[in-house]
Amino acid sequence: MSAKSQSLVMLRRDFKHITRNPTSVFNAVLMPIVMMLMFVYVFGDAFSVGVDYIDYATPGLMLLAVCYGLGATATAVNSDMTKGIINRFKVMDVSRNAVLSGHVVASVLTNLIAIAALIGVAFLLGFSPNAGLLDWLGVAGMIVLLGVAAAWLTVALGLAAKSPETAGMAAVPLIMLPFFSSAIVPADKMGPGVRQFAEYQPFTPIIETLRGLLNGTPQTADVIPAIAWCAVIALAGYLWASSTFKKRA
Numbered sequence: 001m002s003a004k005s006q007s008l009v010m011l012r013r014d015f016k017h018i019t020r021n022p023t024s025v026f027n028a029v030l031m032p033i034v035m036m037l038m039f040v041y042v043f044g045d046a047f048s049v050g051v052d053y054i055d056y057a058t059p060g061l062m063l064l065a066v067c068y069g070l071g072a073t074a075t076a077v078n079s080d081m082t083k084g085i086i087n088r089f090k091v092m093d094v095s096r097n098a099v100l101s102g103h104v105v106a107s108v109l110t111n112l113i114a115i116a117a118l119i120g121v122a123f124l125l126g127f128s129p130n131a132g133l134l135d136w137l138g139v140a141g142m143i144v145l146l147g148v149a150a151a152w153l154t155v156a157l158g159l160a161a162k163s164p165e166t167a168g169m170a171a172v173p174l175i176m177l178p179f180f181s182s183a184i185v186p187a188d189k190m191g192p193g194v195r196q197f198a199e200y201q202p203f204t205p206i207i208e209t210l211r212g213l214l215n216g217t218p219q220t221a222d223v224i225p226a227i228a229w230c231a232v233i234a235l236a237g238y239l240w241a242s243s244t245f246k247k248r249a
Contacts, residue, residue, distance in 0.1 A: 028069030029114045033121050036061050039184060040125055047185050055129070058122045059210035060183025063203060065114040066147055067178055070154040070171040073107045077158030078167035100155055100241055107151035108144060115143060130216035138213045142226065146206055149230040150174065152237030159244040178203050202229040 039061070040054050049056040080099070119127070131139065154171055161167035180198055181187070187198035198204055205225040212218040 027072060028065075028110045029117055031068045032061055032065035032114055032118050035064060036118060036121060036125070043184075048189075049186060052126060052128070054122060054125050054127050055214075056211070057184065058119070058127050058129075059214055060178060060181070060207050061118060061122075062115050062143065062210060063146065063181075063183060063207055064175075064178050065118050066111045066143070066150055067175045069107060069110050069114060070150060070174055071168045073103055073151060073154045074158035074161065074167040074171045075164045077103050077155050078161050078164045081159060082163060100245060103155050103158075104148060104151040107154065108147040111143065111147040129214040131214045132216060135213045135216055135218070138218065139210055142206065142209055142213070142230075145227065145230045145234075149234035149237065152234050152241060154237070156237045156240035156244060159241055177201065178207075181207055183207050202233065205229060 036057070039057055047053055047056075077100075129135075154174070157170040158167045161170050178184075180194065181201055181203040182198060183203070187195050187204060190198055205222045206229065208222040209218060209226040212222055
């Protein structure tokens with residue numbers, strides 16, 4: 001069997017595992033929608049952001065939608081390592097890259113489904129972007145790039161964890177990090193210390209890039225750091241995951 005065929009088999013396996021786990025589906029698809037409803041209807045009037053809050057918050061919630069599915073990915077990767085399925089794959093001569101890339105692609109596909117659902121709800125709530133076709137293609141490209149970067153880092157965290165439970169907890173910082181960015185409120189409205197952290201952490205330029213694309217006014221000052229951060233995270237995650245998988249398997 002070719003490496004491509006092996007990757008497709010692993011992708012189908014991982015995606016079936018995700019869809020058969022109600023908790024994973026809730027965290028990945030429904031939780032971001034719940035967060036959107038909560039922030040727009042409960043907290044939205046408390047934030048002064050210069051535009052309709054749904055227009056401001058949607059890009060940040062898109063990033064949150066990527067992060068909320070990561071715990072299931074880390075747990076699934078660790079389960080493969082701790083429950084002996086990897087040894088079976090080795091006997092079947094399944095390539096290492098197929099096993100890891102299957103988890104990554106399944107995570108990215110889950111992200112795209114979650115974000116499509118989120119954007120649909122956002123439109124029902126009054127979301128009115130000014131993005132053209134090229135801007136929407138840029139949004140899609142940014143989401144895929146972010147999804148790949150986050151997935152590789154999460155796969156590495158899952159491989160490094162000692163148990164599925166600790167693997168799920170290892171993804172929590174990635175889930176919390178968007179709350180200390182410009183996802184919910186502008187960074188310049190935060191207090192000292194938190195404001196500087198929000199301005200220079202990786203997720204803020206990614207969110208601002210999405211926000212600029214959806215507004216039809218992307219800024220190079222945001223786009224370049226966003227792409228650079230995604231590339232660095234993806235490369236670091238891939239190298240870490242490959243090294244850990246080689247040692248543990």
